[in-house]
Amino acid sequence: MNSPTMLNRRDFMKVAGTAGAGLIIGFYLPSLQRFNPEGPSLDEPFSPNAWLRIDRTGTVTVTVAKSEMGQGVVTALPMILAEELDVDWSSVRFEQAEPDKKYGSMGTGGSASVRTAWQTLRNAGATARAMLITAAARMWGVDPSTCTTSTGTVRHAQSGRSISYGDLVPKASDVVLTDKVPLKDPKEFRIIGTKTRRLDSPLKVDGSAKFGIDVRVPGMMYATVVRCPVFGGKATSVDASKAQAIPGVKKVVTIDTGVAVIADSTWAAFQGRDALSVVWDEGRDAGVTSESIAQTLSQAALGSGAVAVEIGDALGVLVRAKNKIEAVYEAPFLAHATMEPMNCTADVRTNSCELWVPTQSPQEAQKTAAELLGIDAAKVRVHTTFLGGGFGRRSETDFVTDAVLCSKAVGAPVKMTWTREEDMQHDKYRPVSRHHLTGAIGTNGSLEVLTHKVVAPSIGDSRRPGSLKDGLDRGAVEGTVDLPYAIANLRVEYVLARTPVPIGAWRSVYPSQNVFALECFIDELAESAGKDPYQFRLALTAQSPRAQQVLRLAAEKAGWERPLPKGRYRGLACAPPAFFRSFVAHVVEISVSPQHTVRVHRVVSAVDCGVAVNPDTIEAQIEGGIVYGLSAALKGEITIDKGRVRQSNFDDYPVLTMDEMPEIEVHIVPSSEPPTGTGEPGLPPIAPAVANAVYAATGRRVRRLPIRLQA
Secondary structure (H helix, E strand, C coil): CCCCCCCCHHHHHHHHHHHHCCCCCCCCCHHHHHCCCCCCCCCCCEEEECCEEECCCCCEEEEECCCCCCCCHHHHHHHHHHHHHCCCHHHEEEEECCCCHHHCCCCCCCCCHHHHHHHHHHHHHHHHHHHHHHHHHHHHCCCHHHEEEECCEEEECCCCEEEEHHHHHHHHCCCCCCCCCCCCCHHHCCCCCCCCCCCCHHHHHHCCCCEHHHCCCCCCEEEEEECCCCCCCEEEEEECHHHHCCCCEEEEEEECCEEEEEECCHHHHHHHHHHCEEEEECHHHCCCCHHHHHHHHHHHCCCCCEEEEEECCHHHHHHHCCCEEEEEEEECEECCCCCCCCEEEEEEECCEEEEEECCCCHHHHHHHHHHHHCCCHHHEEEEECECCCCCCHHHCCHHHHHHHHHHHHHCCCEEEECCHHHHHHCCCEECCEEEEEEEEECCCCCEEEEEEEEEECCHHHHHCCCCCECCECHHHHCCCCCCCCCCCCEEEEEEECCCCCCECCCCCCCHHHHHHHHHHHHHHHHHHHCCCHHHHHHHHCCCCHHHHHHHHHHHHHHCCCCCCCCCCEEEEEEECCHHHCCEEEEEEEEEECCCCCEEEEEEEEEEECCCCCCHHHHHHHHHHHHHHHHHHHHCCCECEECCEECCCCCCCCCCCCHHHCCEEEEEECCCCCCCCCCCCCCCCCHHHHHHHHHHHHHCCCCCECCCCCCC
8 A cells, every 4th residue: 555554453354364365465455445444334345355346236346457458368367256256157247457556566468467366366256255154154153164155145055044145245344364265176166167258248349348549538639649760860840830731730749759740630630740841860770771680680699698598518519419400590570560559548637647548567657657747656547448459569658658748748638649650660579589509419319409599689678778687688588498398408598689679578579589490490400310390399398298298289189190181281389388388389281382372271289378267268369379470470570771660551561361361279288287378378389380381391491580482
């Protein structure tokens, strides 16, 4: 809490009892301020903790402290709590949390929402259920251990009595728990593990769902911002006469991030933007090109890097190795290309601010606005809307800055929306990278040694310059240091290569490129060993049962060892658990046309993500990762010329279309392990699986993305 709160003994014991049930830091009660020392009123809901509210009708409202960007978090998280609370799913609703320390970190990313909330929400539901049971037992004068619950009702079998949770609301708030509350045996789960319809789907079907771009505020104006096309450039002069002649344009103002056009509609703001005449100081990076950046990485690769992992004597073994192979892989910058362009609505007032924003980081949005305005963060209220695509892009706050500065400039609420072109050309791009791999096969055909040098800009360093310890960005080597493969001699290095191109987290972040290089090279090593790529990986994963299980399942369901029709070819790849902690394997089936076009016909995926909370959204997220990854693998590339991005829209930065979609099968490995991520781990193995299939089809190795075959 931001200030001390006085608690009577009953309230203090309630907090202590809840904490004793194993709830996380920040799990104090937002409802404490409403508590009446004389007891709760009949109209007050039962609010035993920060995540849960039950009203007199029995409606259960679960507060969701993560952002919904299509991954199903507003369904999965309530499912966890509802399971332990033992309620009828039809009575469950969700409510989006506003930034508050009591929720801990509200950032959504790293496929971590379900994983990090699992224990917390189970405890929250179980504790509330125990309080309801105790309240009913007191009413009946029976031992709580003789009572049970079922779909929102407490029952006492011996007397035949029952009472709904709603009817217990006035009594349950008085209950004090002193013992740790046991959790359900997973064998008793009724909600978790079932394909459950998403709570947000009806809102999105009937149009009542509010995305950032849908926000309307009384007295609101509309804005867009134009930036220097060269990274780091600044406006030196602005001729706004033609822009101000556009009907609806109210003001043109230079702000810290560029030139803002403020109007009475988004369309008028866009027209005014196009009519602006701006002279830019393009700065020192106006000569940067994709070719010069590639040369920067190539030169950086010549030096030694920071050692991320060292197992055995990799360098010594390589010196003595007789069957040594080497390869260099490259991956380009990529844009996020979210369907909903960057936008934010801000209402800056005297000593306060209110934001309506599709953000993955509401607390960072709050902090950004507070720092810009020089006010306390508590004075900034943030309403997190639905997100029309996140993929890491909306963990940034540059678009929040634009909206706050525009609102401050005109003294009114402003909805700021980027054009698609601005969005494409001023993204926080997935970093470019270069990978030098060397390996050797022993006399028995096994992998004897592997080295992997990752050369790439650092997202961590770009956000916090000078923060790297001993030159190592551990995030930049994700997917190379946590391998499911048993390799006796392994060395991974990281070399920092700086470029002027702004970078940020892109779906699955560095594993999206590291796994491409690694898994393609594993196929090269398998060929050098004279072994089938699947069998080669089976041997390497002998000490990782979970990795081996997904590999076996994907191969079995894809019919790896069965012949394919003429003109069809297979490839496979695995993904190490990395930061999302799940195991995934893909087998793809492709063809290559006479015009050298690669067509992916089928993808068979196996995933071990621990307990499958909602299999429906797990399948959807693996499918989504595959589609996003295929677009990147087959088409995606951001190129730089004269310090600016060449691509501007989907005509020159295309994505996979419906008619190009492969058939996708997702097979979930049953597991009793705690749940792990699914939003990102489906992406890294898709590019190498396709590249490996291309080699099977053409005999040509793909060592650079996107996959483009020359005649």
